[in-house]
Amino acid sequence: YEHGFRLRDHIKPRQIYCSGETLQDLVRERLEADLGLAPLNFYGSLELGRIAAQCPARTGLHVNEDHVIVEIVRESGSPADEPAVGSVLVTGLNARAMPLLRYRIGDLAAWRDGPCPCGSTFRLIEPPLGRSSHSSGCNRLSRPSTVASRTSTKSVFRRINSGWHS
Numbered sequence: 001y002e003h004g005f006r007l008r009d010h011i012k013p014r015q016i017y018c019s020g021e022t023l024q025d026l027v028r029e030r031l032e033a034d035l036g037l038a039p040l041n042f043y044g045s046l047e048l049g050r051i052a053a054q055c056p057a058r059t060g061l062h063v064n065e066d067h068v069i070v071e072i073v074r075e076s077g078s079p080a081d082e083p084a085v086g087s088v089l090v091t092g093l094n095a096r097a098m099p100l101l102r103y104r105i106g107d108l109a110a111w112r113d114g115p116c117p118c119g120s121t122f123r124l125i126e127p128p129l130g131r132s133s134h135s136s137g138c139n140r141l142s143r144p145s146t147v148a149s150r151t152s153t154k155s156v157f158r159r160i161n162s163g164w165h166s
Contacts, residue, residue: 007034017042017053022127041127045105048092052125060112060124067093070125071102072109082111087132106131 016031016039023041031039042053043061051068052061063070071089072080080086088107092100108131112124 007031008036011035013037015040019044043125043128045090047100047103047105048090048095051090054127055116055118055120057116057118059116059118060126062116062120062122062124065122069093070123072111072125080110082113083126085110085129088128108132 013035014037016035016037018039019042023039028039031037038056038058040054040056040058041061042050044050044052048068050064051070052063054061069091071091072084072086073089074080074084074086085108088105088109089102090100090105091102107128109128110126112126114124115121116124
């Protein structure tokens with residue numbers, strides 16, 4: 001917004017998907033105001049690809065059940081009841097050379113109960129709540145870091161602006 005720069009003057013996307021880190025509300029609001037689109041999150045991993053994606057209803061993330069099986073389990077390994085938080089285990093359904101079965105990806109999440117207004121029948125999970133660490137023998141929860149929590153949105157867009165004009 002500094003110097004009259006607007007994203008919509010340079011790009012015209014039909015949809016925006018964000019991944020890697022949870023999109024902060026402040027960044028979402030700025031993108032939505034500037035581009036007139038509501039950015040959506042998708043959740044994935046390098047090993048398994050897209051695990052779940054947000055739909056325009058924004059009621060959670062639809063598990064990509066035709067490509068992965070997601071389990072949310074307690075420390076004991078037993079299934080976590082809705083809406084309890086637990087470790088995410090994922091089984092890929094497409095890797096034939098080296099399948100990953102019940103792969104613990106280190107994220108903590110919870111099932112979201114009820115149907116989605118969009119009509120999809122794929123189960124919903126809440127966006128991951130953080131990461132679990134078992135390396136020290138004790139369990140810790142670390143919140144996902146975000147660009148917006150480390151720096152102001154104004155600073156982020158200033159970096160974007162300078163990057164596009166250099």
